Amino acid sequence: MDWAKDSLKKVSATREKRAQEPPPKLTDEEAEALLNEFHPDYLGMERTVGVGPNAGEQKFPLELAELLESDSPLPRDYEPVISLTTDVLILGGGGAGVSAALTLAESGFCVHLATKLRLGDANTVMAEGGIQAALGLEDSSRRHFSDSYAGGHGNNDPELLRILCEQGPKSIRWLSHLGCLFDQNEDGTFRLRAGGGTSIPRVLACRDYTGLEIMRVLKDAALLTSTKILENHSAVELLDDGEGQITGAVLWDRASRKLVSVSARAVIMATGGSGQLRLQGFPTSNHLGATGDGLILAYRQGCRLLHTYSYQYHPSGSCYPEALAGQLVTESIRAIGAQMLNVHGERFIDEMIYRDVVAGAIIREVAQNRGVQTPTMRAGVWLDTPLIELKKGPGTLRRQFPGIIHRFERYGIDPATHPLLVYPTLHYQNGGIRIDPSGKTDLRGLWAAGEVTGGLHGTNRLMGNSLLDITVFGRRAGQSVMWEIPERRAGTLTGLKKFREGLKGIQHPSPRTAPLLFPVASKMKFQLAEEPTDEPASAIETSSEKKSFREPPDPFGGM
Amino acid sequence: MESKTVEISIAGKPVQTKAGETIVHALWSAGMGDAVKTGCVGGVCGACTVTIRFQDGRPGGTDLACLRPVEEGMEIFPCPVESTLPIAPSLEPGVESLQVAFPTLNRCTKCGSCTAACPMSIPVMDSVLRMQNGKFEDVSEDFTTCIHCGLCRFVCEDKVKPHNMGLWVRRSLGMSRDNPSLDQVSSTQSDDKVEQEWSYLLTGDPQERLRRAKYFREHGSREA
Numbered sequence: 001m002d003w004a005k006d007s008l009k010k011v012s013a014t015r016e017k018r019a020q021e022p023p024p025k026l027t028d029e030e031a032e033a034l035l036n037e038f039h040p041d042y043l044g045m046e047r048t049v050g051v052g053p054n055a056g057e058q059k060f061p062l063e064l065a066e067l068l069e070s071d072s073p074l075p076r077d078y079e080p081v082i083s084l085t086t087d088v089l090i091l092g093g094g095g096a097g098v099s100a101a102l103t104l105a106e107s108g109f110c111v112h113l114a115t116k117l118r119l120g121d122a123n124t125v126m127a128e129g130g131i132q133a134a135l136g137l138e139d140s141s142r143r144h145f146s147d148s149y150a151g152g153h154g155n156n157d158p159e160l161l162r163i164l165c166e167q168g169p170k171s172i173r174w175l176s177h178l179g180c181l182f183d184q185n186e187d188g189t190f191r192l193r194a195g196g197g198t199s200i201p202r203v204l205a206c207r208d209y210t211g212l213e214i215m216r217v218l219k220d221a222a223l224l225t226s227t228k229i230l231e232n233h234s235a236v237e238l239l240d241d242g243e244g245q246i247t248g249a250v251l252w253d254r255a256s257r258k259l260v261s262v263s264a265r266a267v268i269m270a271t272g273g274s275g276q277l278r279l280q281g282f283p284t285s286n287h288l289g290a291t292g293d294g295l296i297l298a299y300r301q302g303c304r305l306l307h308t309y310s311y312q313y314h315p316s317g318s319c320y321p322e323a324l325a326g327q328l329v330t331e332s333i334r335a336i337g338a339q340m341l342n343v344h345g346e347r348f349i350d351e352m353i354y355r356d357v358v359a360g361a362i363i364r365e366v367a368q369n370r371g372v373q374t375p376t377m378r379a380g381v382w383l384d385t386p387l388i389e390l391k392k393g394p395g396t397l398r399r400q401f402p403g404i405i406h407r408f409e410r411y412g413i414d415p416a417t418h419p420l421l422v423y424p425t426l427h428y429q430n431g432g433i434r435i436d437p438s439g440k441t442d443l444r445g446l447w448a449a450g451e452v453t454g455g456l457h458g459t460n461r462l463m464g465n466s467l468l469d470i471t472v473f474g475r476r477a478g479q480s481v482m483w484e485i486p487e488r489r490a491g492t493l494t495g496l497k498k499f500r501e502g503l504k505g506i507q508h509p510s511p512r513t514a515p516l517l518f519p520v521a522s523k524m525k526f527q528l529a530e531e532p533t534d535e536p537a538s539a540i541e542t543s544s545e546k547k548s549f550r551e552p553p554d555p556f557g558g559m
Numbered sequence: 560m561e562s563k564t565v566e567i568s569i570a571g572k573p574v575q576t577k578a579g580e581t582i583v584h585a586l587w588s589a590g591m592g593d594a595v596k597t598g599c600v601g602g603v604c605g606a607c608t609v610t611i612r613f614q615d616g617r618p619g620g621t622d623l624a625c626l627r628p629v630e631e632g633m634e635i636f637p638c639p640v641e642s643t644l645p646i647a648p649s650l651e652p653g654v655e656s657l658q659v660a661f662p663t664l665n666r667c668t669k670c671g672s673c674t675a676a677c678p679m680s681i682p683v684m685d686s687v688l689r690m691q692n693g694k695f696e697d698v699s700e701d702f703t704t705c706i707h708c709g710l711c712r713f714v715c716e717d718k719v720k721p722h723n724m725g726l727w728v729r730r731s732l733g734m735s736r737d738n739p740s741l742d743q744v745s746s747t748q749s750d751d752k753v754e755q756e757w758s759y760l761l762t763g764d765p766q767e768r769l770r771r772a773k774y775f776r777e778h779g780s781r782e783a
Binding site: 005055069094117118119120121122123125126135140141142143145147148149150153154155158162169173176177178179180181188189190192199200206207209211212213216223224285287288291321322323327376403404407410411491517519521522523524 | 579580584587588590593594596597598599600601602603604606626628644647648675676680698703704705706707726729730731732733734736737738739740741745753756757760761763765766767769771772773775776777779
């Protein structure tokens, strides 16, 4: 990184001195001013929509608003023919969906989980920093609540948030019983780290692979249950009974390019977020499938969306090298001492305050020409990772953050000796479908859990609260379905027809269809096979088995 | 730095790409996103396994398409690895129970292909030997960063399943681990105090609740 050597010199020259210095102070008013002036949520890049339950009322980011006013990709004359019948249909194969599936495993219900990609290919697996739970001796669920409520600007649904915080320790117990290994201190207690905005260390982790640890264990456990997994099956529409009850979904099998209509007594929406909409041209830390499909489907049926104007821009997205642009550098790296510096080697923000404020401060530095320009036409600020080695001893990074080391070493950058360049990256959808404490949506037959829901995190989520969210509310949705599953009703596209009527009133209809399924940049999209007929049900079962479990015969299998 | 053009080929088909971008992004730009199975685009889901070859003798091998930048003359072949059904972990993990769960454990011929194939630089073969010797804590450490792409199993000619065994060991250890600190929490707080704190935090209009939350987080308790 020769192009930045003058700036790097300044960074290393001040390192020893900075190591002992307290972070810059910031008043509540200054933080608010930073958000208003620089945070992407506050720049007015949003508008109302003309159709659906939030019409003319709540604002949405422009990119999402367009999708909410887009037509379905289903042919107009398509009539669903049920080819698969199940009790519970879970849409989404990330942490929330799989937690729900595990909860339903002993229910005796037939459970299908459909996922657009493979089981576990989701934002959960990419979570790095950790999961919050009030396990410290001086900590409490009330303190966890206070931190999260203040962080969410008081917009959080207090009832949901109280449940989240109270269930923290129980969730860790559940995950531990499933076999998740969280980092421990020498005395066998869990190692707790600070997160941005936590008033006391509360974040459990498995190095910087916490989401990977949780996801691979959940996935392993789910594959040992009777849950049937439909991989590469995207939900493209919800079915309803004509009277406002959700009764299944139309799936698109990406391999055969055919539609599969599923009748279910209960549907759990766990489709995750929408970082791949890349609002305002921001890069994203999200997985391929994060295109907000669940929001679109539920909204069409009449579910209200909450706080959907609010997104989380993670302060430390990588912005060099280009191949890693937008990818996450965990907040924990700041928690254990890495500082953020502008091009002059000056600290400009307390790195451990709330994420939205830190992101705003970075954007300010760059906007006011105190950022570091990369040769790839990006700009960012330094994340002084070598400071960790200075403060905590050589080798700390490699031991505690193998993921960061592994990713950057490929490009000849050793974070132990070389600072990283970061800029905010679109990370999390703070808002989403409104739910009650049992995960029920506004519609009978439809539950929702995880990133697709709104209200819990208010308008800014704390680090470590989303991994907790998916385990707490994924399980609650599963439990609620177990007790309150409705009787089976007919599967029709009445909701879609009504929505299409509503679309006629839109002045400038979008040329797109929604859900997007894949990011625009990927150029992958929904496409039907020549004859868009339904597949026979038997074909699905076998094809899913083939996809997931095909192996050459194992000569030692019987031993 | 201007963006240089780099020619690669994917499954034999030539593709023009921009220097510095990853294989996955190059395929997206070329409208060939479906050519390689893709998931997280961040190096942790293990979907986008490929094999790479260079005509000029540069070393190729296996890698993740989402992390690997394109290089001139790179020949890429999709190498999707099917997942296998897991084996239930054991509450009494040991060499014997591992051997029962994975009968091919001792078939390893120490060829080292698994280690070479691993995109996460895990010492896979050494760890299989550690499994044979029951050094499960070390094995658990080795597989901390395993993304279960399945390449180690895919390349094994002896049907050893290193990553499946790695997860089995980790889950088994995890399930049999005591976590005394989890039991402490619930017993240390009196119900009265807890209820008072909740009612403090949940009373008042949104402005007042926000003020109270800020007070509580700063002081660790409610106002006297």
